[in-house]
Amino acid sequence: MxxxxxxxxxxxxxxxxxxxxxxxxxxxxxxxxxxxxxxxxxxxxxxxxxxxxxxxxxxxxxEREPALATAEWPALAQRAEAIVVLGGGRERGDPGWGGDQPSLSAMERARFAARLHKASGLPLLVSGGLHYGAPPSEAELLAAVLQEDFGVAVRWQEGASRTTWENATLSAPLLRAAGVRRIVLVTQAPHMPRARWCFERLGFAVVAAPMGFLGVANARPWGGWLPxxxxxxxxxxxxxxxxxxxxxxxxxx
Known part of the structure; x- marks a missing residue:
């Protein structure tokens, strides 16, 4: 690392x-x-x-994957068997919270996954390992946020991965043991092509659920030409x- x-x-x-x-x-x-x-x-x-x-x-x-329309959310249970949320980093020792917290990117993913879960009823897997070797894992922090802030219980935690490839390879045994072969994958839109490639490489059918798009109108003065x-x-x-x-x-x- x-x-x-x-x-x-x-x-x-x-x-x-x-x-x-x-x-x-x-x-x-x-x-x-x-x-x-x-x-x-x-x-x-x-x-x-x-x-x-x-x-x-x-x-x-x-950002190659289109957004998943809200009208499609309730039907996700017919297209997949679980929702996989990838960790997006963590913030160390925030005094306001009294400890480590998921990064803003990870919080966006958790919020989006909670909405998808409530619309579809699909179980959740969170994946993310230790931040430079120090506990708690990103998966543990995400699971706590989903439970405490969104009222959503996480079924599986994968807390050892350090890369996107390891997100996939270490999550795969947990999913396969539960008979899961089709997943809804939640991560930022720029990250989705690489993340999807990893899970598909391992034989999973992936329904992409990207969020956090950057390739949208920036709405800045002068068209975004100011630093x-x-x-x-x-x-x-x-x-x-x-x-x-x-x-x-x-x-x-």
Missing amino acids: PLRYLFKQLLLPPGGLFLLLLLAWWWRARRPRLALACGVLGLGGLWLSSLPVAVEWGGRLL EAAAVWQSGQLLNEAAGLLAYPLVYR
Whole structure:
């Protein structure tokens, strides 16, 4: 996990762009042309990744699965046998809550899954392991939120996975033991293509239930061409998903 974390932090925005700027400064005297190229790429990348309009464009490229219409929710019990909710990170030691809590992304997934469960009656599986090796697991936090805040009991918890591939491979035995072969999969829209690929690779029929779409009209002044801090984080998420879509078929055959 530390090496994987370091790799992502150094390559994805803003880390990779700051690295380019550092190289531009380092090479400014010895390799001025290369330094100029690094500086242009670094500054240009920071500007582009900070634009809501760039996030919108990137989201449209990655968000391949359409939204599941609310009218379809009650009929999900005829299309699937369980709802699988993937963990989306956690926030450490929030004094307001007196402990760790699911991240905002994970909370969005929990809320959406609770709505789907109440409409369809399908049982829930939550998947997500330890955050950098420290308990509680993301699955445990999600199960607590679903029970305490939404009044929904979770049937299965998978609390050892560290990646999307492990979400699928470690959830599969729990689902198969219960005779589940068709699932409703809940995660953010940019993450859905990679997540769906993982579960389908293991033989599950997947009904995609994406939410948290980024490829929608950004509703910002001047069309989203002004820099915004949130866009940098969202750009990093989109690039992470793009890299995952390319790497997963090569790594997990």
